[in-house]
Amino acid sequence: MLTAENVHLWRGDRHVLKGVGFSLSPGELLHVSGPNGTGKTTLLRVVCGLAQPEEGIVRWRGESITALGSSFFEDIGYIAHDAGLKGDLTARENLSFAARLRCVVTAAEIEAVLAALNVAECADIPARALSAGQRRRVALGRLLLSQAALWILDEPLTNLDTAGAALVLDLIARHVGTGGLALVAAHGELATRGGRTARLELA
Amino acid sequence: MNARTGILGAGLLLIERDLRLAFRRPSQVFNPLVFFLVVTTLFPLSLSPLPSQLRDIAPGVLWVAALLSSLLALEALLKSDAEDGTLEQMVLSGQPVVVLVAAKTAAHWLVGGLPLVIISPVAAMSLGVTPAAMWVTAEGLLMGTLTLSFLGSVGAALTIGVRRSSVLLSLLVLPLAMPMLIFGARATDLAIAGEAASGPLYLLGALLVFTATLAPFAAAAAVRIGIE
Numbered sequence: 001m002l003t004a005e006n007v008h009l010w011r012g013d014r015h016v017l018k019g020v021g022f023s024l025s026p027g028e029l030l031h032v033s034g035p036n037g038t039g040k041t042t043l044l045r046v047v048c049g050l051a052q053p054e055e056g057i058v059r060w061r062g063e064s065i066t067a068l069g070s071s072f073f074e075d076i077g078y079i080a081h082d083a084g085l086k087g088d089l090t091a092r093e094n095l096s097f098a099a100r101l102r103c104v105v106t107a108a109e110i111e112a113v114l115a116a117l118n119v120a121e122c123a124d125i126p127a128r129a130l131s132a133g134q135r136r137r138v139a140l141g142r143l144l145l146s147q148a149a150l151w152i153l154d155e156p157l158t159n160l161d162t163a164g165a166a167l168v169l170d171l172i173a174r175h176v177g178t179g180g181l182a183l184v185a186a187h188g189e190l191a192t193r194g195g196r197t198a199r200l201e202l203a
Numbered sequence: 204m205n206a207r208t209g210i211l212g213a214g215l216l217l218i219e220r221d222l223r224l225a226f227r228r229p230s231q232v233f234n235p236l237v238f239f240l241v242v243t244t245l246f247p248l249s250l251s252p253l254p255s256q257l258r259d260i261a262p263g264v265l266w267v268a269a270l271l272s273s274l275l276a277l278e279a280l281l282k283s284d285a286e287d288g289t290l291e292q293m294v295l296s297g298q299p300v301v302v303l304v305a306a307k308t309a310a311h312w313l314v315g316g317l318p319l320v321i322i323s324p325v326a327a328m329s330l331g332v333t334p335a336a337m338w339v340t341a342e343g344l345l346m347g348t349l350t351l352s353f354l355g356s357v358g359a360a361l362t363i364g365v366r367r368s369s370v371l372l373s374l375l376v377l378p379l380a381m382p383m384l385i386f387g388a389r390a391t392d393l394a395i396a397g398e399a400a401s402g403p404l405y406l407l408g409a410l411l412v413f414t415a416t417l418a419p420f421a422a423a424a425a426v427r428i429g430i431e
Contacts, residue, residue: 073295
């Protein structure tokens with residue numbers, strides 16, 4: 001259960017988040033939408049605990065995320081706008097490092113995820129040589145291996161082809177279907193595939 | 204449900220990754236070393252090559268050159284990870300940031316500091332330092348470069364969000380490195396004069412323990428602010 005109450009955040013003189021609040025239960029997806037510059041990414045970073053709001057509180061299972069600290073990070077998987085891969089490492093090395101930093105993962109599990117995301121053929125290419133869509137698929141692999149209960153995705157469908165977008169929506173639906181939570185920022189419509197979907201419009 | 208990775212495992216994993224990255228870009232490892240050797244050879248060329256005079260300036264030259272060449276590599280310690288978003292992902296892994304920063308510092312020293320310690324006798328030899336003093340210098344630099352890496356991790360963490368931060372980083376770190384420079388150069392000086400250098404070496408050890416225990420916490424706090 002994730003709740004945010006009355007979150008206010010300023011960037012210099014700009015009042016970016018003006019009293020945002022929502023509540024998200026297991027098995028639910030919250031689609032954060034709104035035009036560019038309305039604070040979708042900022043809200044996601046606040047929920048991740050990466051940005052501190054000036055006012056308001058975010059709670060995870062009833063406790064403030066600032067009080068939970070790193071034990072909250074164990075429960076979340078965040079994919080930022082940028083895939084967050086090391087250009088000099090191959091896709092496989094990137095995925096293996098990110099997954100193993102969190103929990104014990106076998107090589108077979110990593111191979112299975114690479115195959116499921118259709119990036120097994122380019123797994124040995126340095127990440128800087130991958131296309132934006134392929135980088136995003138690798139980042140999704142990190143999410144799948146993270147065992148996180150709460151997925152926080154910033155514009156997950158950008159740079160993906162039709163098959164890739166369908167894959168992401170399927171993965172989200174499966175995650176939500178098994179009692180996971182998903183917070184997805186996307187400026188357009190999100191053609192969700194089942195599961196309860198709530199919408200939060202930022203302006 | 205798979206088991207969580209322990210903090211020791213996480214630290215080793217990060218060191219392995221950073222070493223792998225360093226070997227993909229060997230120039231980053233070798234440039235500071237070449238800088239160190241070039242700077243130390245400039246002095247015999249510009250001053251008189253009299254062995255007695257070289258021996259007088261050797262402690263200062265060796266330690267200042269080591270300090271400056273360590274600074275060269277410092278900017279890369281956290282910056283590249285902060286720029287491509289991998290630092291953020293590491294913080295979100297749930298592993299303690301202190302462990303992550305300490306592991307990155309250790310990896311940084313293994314590719315930047317340790318090679319400098321190993322080639323320091325070569326530079327010392329070119330300045331006419333006696334073999335016994337070479338050992339003392341290498342011992343001192345072993346502790347000195349490690350101290351610098353820890354001090355530097357705080358500076359690097361504070362300047363994560365600053366563009367072209369190398370000058371600011373030097374201004375932050377150099378004053379803090381002065382005690383290390385004083386005791387390090389003194390140790391080499393005493394050893395060249397044939398006296399016991401254990402006093403300054405012990406003090407270098409104390410500085411190392413002091414920075415190694417406190418710097419990762421300061422750097423971790425700065426990283427949390429820096430990635431916001």
